[in-house]
Amino acid sequence: MKGPEGMNQKKELILRIKDIHKSFGGKEVLKGISFDVYKGETKVIIGPSGMGKSTLLRCINQLTFPDQGTIWLRDQEVTHHNLREINLFRQKIGMVFQDFNLFDHLDAVRNVEIALIKVKGMKKEEAREKAMHELKKVGLGKQASLYPAQLSGGQKQRVSIARALAMDPEVMLFDEPTSALDPELIGEVLGVMQKLAREGMTMVVITHEMGFARSVADEIIFLEKGKLLESGPPEILFYQPKYERTRRFLFKLTELYGDLNGKK
């Protein structure tokens, strides 16, 4: 996927985010963010906490309504629609949360199949088959009948990835998917995400895992104070950032999370 610019590969636009603004209680957390996401691309968003990264992600699938700006999914505008249409868009945009948000009263396989049945209207047997398939893909075929409270953090997050994938989304959004995990469980989740990226899934990922960013990101976006400060492919952004601020932030991250060259 990481073809250098100018190689003239045909890019298929999946998401267009244009001039997104959002304020909470008079404080503007997003001050006009724009970027495009093409098919098969992995975008990694980094930046200091509390600077609107999660809000931006939630604006994309309208869990938070932006005050201003527009989002397109392929050639359809997602913003400014009624709830019924927004529900249709959300089916095509998978989301993985920092704290998993698995449905605690359902076992793993029913977590994955419930939206297939209740939203897509799939038959139960068909949904079960699809759900099992997705669970196997994230390496949890044997854990299908376990409840969230019986799973480890890493397993929970993999179930939630399977749950989102089951809807056959056009794009997957990850909101700090490994931040709530014990260090030794991070790898299994990143592994699944890496595999997804390699298989050509279009992804927007908020993460501080620089090894992951370096190995799979096509572009890294540095968000600061509600603005897109700079963006670029990892090899450029990591080694020749335009701004001192970016360089300092990346330096802090490497101090905390290890070397940029860290192999994952």
Added chain:
Amino acid sequence: MENFIVIYQALPFLLQGIITTLGLVLSALFLGFIIGVPLSVGQVFGSSWTKKFIGIYIWFFRGLPILVLLFLFYYGLFNMIGLNLSAFVAAVLVLGLRSSAYQAQIFRGSIQSLGQGQLLAAQSLGMSTGKAIWNIILPQALRLSIPGWSNEYPAMLTESAVTYAIGVMEVLTRGNFIASRTYKPMPIYLTCAIIFLILSYSGMKILHILEEKVRIPGFEE
């Protein structure tokens, strides 16, 4: 000895009251449940007007003594609008509506304890808020409510005796009837008391079994 004979003779008449008492308690709890659940949902997810309206409803039914409610509805309101209800049905309605106010508060607490994440996750999958509440929020919230809800049963059971005042033929009304004829209040009221204690104990037992049955695996006590 004489006392035992009185009890022995009164017992069939008293025991018939169990049917009325249990019928009243279970019907009122059921009515309270089917009204209480939507009230709690409205309180959490409703518009500000819905919330205000439900707030007034709850304030009304929790703020008045049961006797005032019974008299107000049975002798007052139901008569005024030409509803000719039996004392039993009137009692079910009044106790049920009152219970719905209490049950709504129990369910509301459970819904709020679930947090935003469950709803967000359901919505992110394209579920409408209504479907998310029905399939995701309520199944969890109702389970969480069982321990708190378990108080509603003995509360309702003890309160049901108040319907004596409008002549519902429940256990106490019958006991009072016999006591005033035999002049043996002690053995008769003691028998009534024991009946209530047995009903209370067995109901709590059943609720406990229910709680065990629907427990989500992985959540230990």
